[in-house]
Amino acid sequence: MFTFSLPAKIISGENCIAEHSKELSTLGKKAFIVTGKNSAKINGSLRDIEKALEQEHIPYLLFDQVTSNPTIDLARKAAQIARDQHIDFIIGIGGGSPLDCAKAIAVLATNEVDDHQLFSGPYSQPFLPVAAVPTTAGTGSEVTQYSILSNKHLETKTSIANPGIFPKVAFLDARYTLKLPNHVTIHTAVDALSHAMEGYLSVQATDFSNIFAEKSLALLGECLPLLNEEPTLAIREKLLHASMLAGIVIAHTGTTAVHSIGYSLTYFRDIDHGRANGLLLAEYLHFLNGAYSNKIQAILRTLQLKTIKEFSSLMDQLLGEKEEIALSEITRYSNKAAQAANIQNTLIRPTEQDIANMLKHSLTFIS
Amino acid sequence: MFTFSLPAKIISGENCIAEHSKELSTLGKKAFIVTGKNSAKINGSLRDIEKALEQEHIPYLLFDQVTSNPTIDLARKAAQIARDQHIDFIIGIGGGSPLDCAKAIAVLATNEVDDHQLFSGPYSQPFLPVAAVPTTAGTGSEVTQYSILSNKHLETKTSIANPGIFPKVAFLDARYTLKLPNHVTIHTAVDALSHAMEGYLSVQATDFSNIFAEKSLALLGECLPLLNEEPTLAIREKLLHASMLAGIVIAHTGTTAVHSIGYSLTYFRDIDHGRANGLLLAEYLHFLNGAYSNKIQAILRTLQLKTIKEFSSLMDQLLGEKEEIALSEITRYSNKAAQAANIQNTLIRPTEQDIANMLKHSLTFIS
Numbered sequence: 001m002f003t004f005s006l007p008a009k010i011i012s013g014e015n016c017i018a019e020h021s022k023e024l025s026t027l028g029k030k031a032f033i034v035t036g037k038n039s040a041k042i043n044g045s046l047r048d049i050e051k052a053l054e055q056e057h058i059p060y061l062l063f064d065q066v067t068s069n070p071t072i073d074l075a076r077k078a079a080q081i082a083r084d085q086h087i088d089f090i091i092g093i094g095g096g097s098p099l100d101c102a103k104a105i106a107v108l109a110t111n112e113v114d115d116h117q118l119f120s121g122p123y124s125q126p127f128l129p130v131a132a133v134p135t136t137a138g139t140g141s142e143v144t145q146y147s148i149l150s151n152k153h154l155e156t157k158t159s160i161a162n163p164g165i166f167p168k169v170a171f172l173d174a175r176y177t178l179k180l181p182n183h184v185t186i187h188t189a190v191d192a193l194s195h196a197m198e199g200y201l202s203v204q205a206t207d208f209s210n211i212f213a214e215k216s217l218a219l220l221g222e223c224l225p226l227l228n229e230e231p232t233l234a235i236r237e238k239l240l241h242a243s244m245l246a247g248i249v250i251a252h253t254g255t256t257a258v259h260s261i262g263y264s265l266t267y268f269r270d271i272d273h274g275r276a277n278g279l280l281l282a283e284y285l286h287f288l289n290g291a292y293s294n295k296i297q298a299i300l301r302t303l304q305l306k307t308i309k310e311f312s313s314l315m316d317q318l319l320g321e322k323e324e325i326a327l328s329e330i331t332r333y334s335n336k337a338a339q340a341a342n343i344q345n346t347l348i349r350p351t352e353q354d355i356a357n358m359l360k361h362s363l364t365f366i367s
Numbered sequence: 368m369f370t371f372s373l374p375a376k377i378i379s380g381e382n383c384i385a386e387h388s389k390e391l392s393t394l395g396k397k398a399f400i401v402t403g404k405n406s407a408k409i410n411g412s413l414r415d416i417e418k419a420l421e422q423e424h425i426p427y428l429l430f431d432q433v434t435s436n437p438t439i440d441l442a443r444k445a446a447q448i449a450r451d452q453h454i455d456f457i458i459g460i461g462g463g464s465p466l467d468c469a470k471a472i473a474v475l476a477t478n479e480v481d482d483h484q485l486f487s488g489p490y491s492q493p494f495l496p497v498a499a500v501p502t503t504a505g506t507g508s509e510v511t512q513y514s515i516l517s518n519k520h521l522e523t524k525t526s527i528a529n530p531g532i533f534p535k536v537a538f539l540d541a542r543y544t545l546k547l548p549n550h551v552t553i554h555t556a557v558d559a560l561s562h563a564m565e566g567y568l569s570v571q572a573t574d575f576s577n578i579f580a581e582k583s584l585a586l587l588g589e590c591l592p593l594l595n596e597e598p599t600l601a602i603r604e605k606l607l608h609a610s611m612l613a614g615i616v617i618a619h620t621g622t623t624a625v626h627s628i629g630y631s632l633t634y635f636r637d638i639d640h641g642r643a644n645g646l647l648l649a650e651y652l653h654f655l656n657g658a659y660s661n662k663i664q665a666i667l668r669t670l671q672l673k674t675i676k677e678f679s680s681l682m683d684q685l686l687g688e689k690e691e692i693a694l695s696e697i698t699r700y701s702n703k704a705a706q707a708a709n710i711q712n713t714l715i716r717p718t719e720q721d722i723a724n725m726l727k728h729s730l731t732f733i734s
Binding site: 007011 | 368369372373376377378380383386387574575578579
């Protein structure tokens with residue numbers, strides 16, 4: 001039994017925004033561009049969107065204040081502007097933070113909800129439609145129904161998961177990822193890898209979601225070993241497709257324990273989201289390998305690797321020196337992770353002790 | 368550069384209609400069930416849809432007069448009933464004929480168009496939403512924007528191709544295919560095969576459409592050699608998934624010369640659509656093999672075959688004795704096919720003489 005739904009029209013290729021500007025006019029009459037402070041200006045994506053909107057005679061407003069791991073308050077502030085200015089659709093440009101923030105704004109612009117209800121609903125009004133322009137190859141947010149925000153009430157990152165925030169259009173132009181610093185390219189690619197792997201290993205995986213997971217893993221297996229050098233545009237396009245495919249996977253399977261644990265490393269230690277997941281992946285494979293060695297062998301084979309040890313070496317090569325972690329932190333993060341919603345998707349639900357062991361062996365343990 | 372869009376929510380599995388009856392209530396308030404005279408009653412699909420509609424308190428009307436290769440006039444007759452009865456959504460149940468007819472009714476129920484405009488547009492009104500329940504594993508119509516009707520004006524089959532007729536929901540329950548006569552199972556599976564192969568060999572093929580083509584071919588490679596025996600439910604489910612995946616392929620790539628030629632074999636000689644395509648496939652591979660041997664090798668490898676000769680033997684095993692064809696017929700059909708719209712998707716556009724050669728070698732030639 002499976003259900004598959006992909007509400008986003010995916011448009012990929014060099015100059016695809018200019019060539020498909022008409023898609024924007026199907027979304028509304030006044031646009032709100034949601035992005036971060038700098039990167040969309042540097043990589044050309046913002047200019048391409050502005051030109052396309054001008055081409056289609058669509059007035060727009062720019063909100064360029066999205067930070068990493070955006071908060072609920074930031075989304076509220078932007079949503080208030082969207083209301084005041086009678087915005088009727090949102091264009092998110094950037095990595096996961098601006099895209100997820102754009103989706104949260106789409107909810108908040110039409111709904112009066114408190115911080116708890118923002119994540120749980122119910123919502124009285126339909127959300128504003130969203131278009132997404134990823135400028136990193138990792139989040140997959142352009143093809144998911146998730147918006148992940150920093151939640152001070154729960155001291156972690158929390159997800160809105162609602163089909164209404166699934167972007168209507170995703171524009172994938174790998175040129176926008178050309179100027180990314182190498183560590184960002186690596187951390188985001190590793191985020192895509194963790195989506196594909198966790199999706200394949202989710203209790204919600206289906207034959208259909210596995211088609212996308214396997215293709216994503218095959219592309220990543222080709223690209224990851226090359227990422228210590230500056231990647232070519234062709235490699236960057238493969239990474240962008242791998243990230244989108246892995247997004248389609250987690251849209252159906254959810255993420256698993258790796259994300260549950262990784263959120264604490266990001267929330268408390270400010271470790272990049274993709275890196276946080278990447279640090280944990282090898283230990284996660286060890287954890288599941290007893291009962292699910294067939295699945296793990298399939299993943300390794302698709303990545304063109306033979307053993308978990310080889311996988312671990314590849315991660316070490318990409319991620320470099322690991323952060324230190326103290327026992328008090330391990331205890332705190334394990335407790336948080338054990339309560340996370342997505343941990344239920346894990347094939348074997350880890351205990352707090354299991355999580356503590358994974359953390360201890362994934363980072364540099366200082367007692 | 369590619370664009371990918373899959374507007375249908377795909378719901379697959381035993382008893383999926385009953386378990387997801389709520390999906391129907393998102394489509395409208397009064398349903399028109401469009402199907403053939405017998406099979407939906409025998410295989411249980413009609414009863415399951417009726418029960419689901421009752422469960423959701425949705426009144427409905429049954430139109431069970433769809434024949435093989437439905438005509439424009441038949442679709443007009445049904446559309447008139449839909450108008451008179453204030454129907455607001457359509458449920459197609461069956462093989463390609465009822466599903467395609469359901470889509471044409473969805474256009475005609477809201478639009479006054481003549482026979483030419485039915486295929487070309489423009490259309491002044493949005494179409495009625497369509498749900499699709501395939502009961503053969505071949506057409507893929509549940510996930511395409513095509514409706515193919517017998518067109519007496521052009522003496523061939525002609526397609527409506529419009530995103531507005533893409534089904535909103537597709538219910539895939541392989542149990543409905545359990546009672547199919549063996550020759551229907553084979554001919555429809557070969558139709559799916561021709562979609563996957565032609566899609567892979569279309570000028571419109573992309574990396575993304577190829578993901579679906581490859582998976583479809585892999586499933587078919589597993590199932591086809593077993594089809595001279597009555598297939599198990601597990602095999603039937605694989606066939607149904609292969610057919611759906613191949614439908615997603617042609618939704619993006621269109622079909623190619625094989626379909627262009629096959630339409631005459633169906634229109635004039637009443638050869639089943641899938642069988643007509645299957646008869647032509649081996650010669651089609653020969654035709655392209657000079658310039659595109661890499662692609663053809665990839666197809667054969669995915670099917671777990673080594674040579675075109677092996678492929679040809681598999682088709683012979685499945686299709687049995689071939690129909691006779693006379694020179695006068697070859698001339699007439701070649702002329703028709705050379706004018707078909709989908710022949711433009713072929714990697715090397717065949718001349719009338721090329722088509723005549725393919726026909727001559729694909730059937731039993733009687734001079």
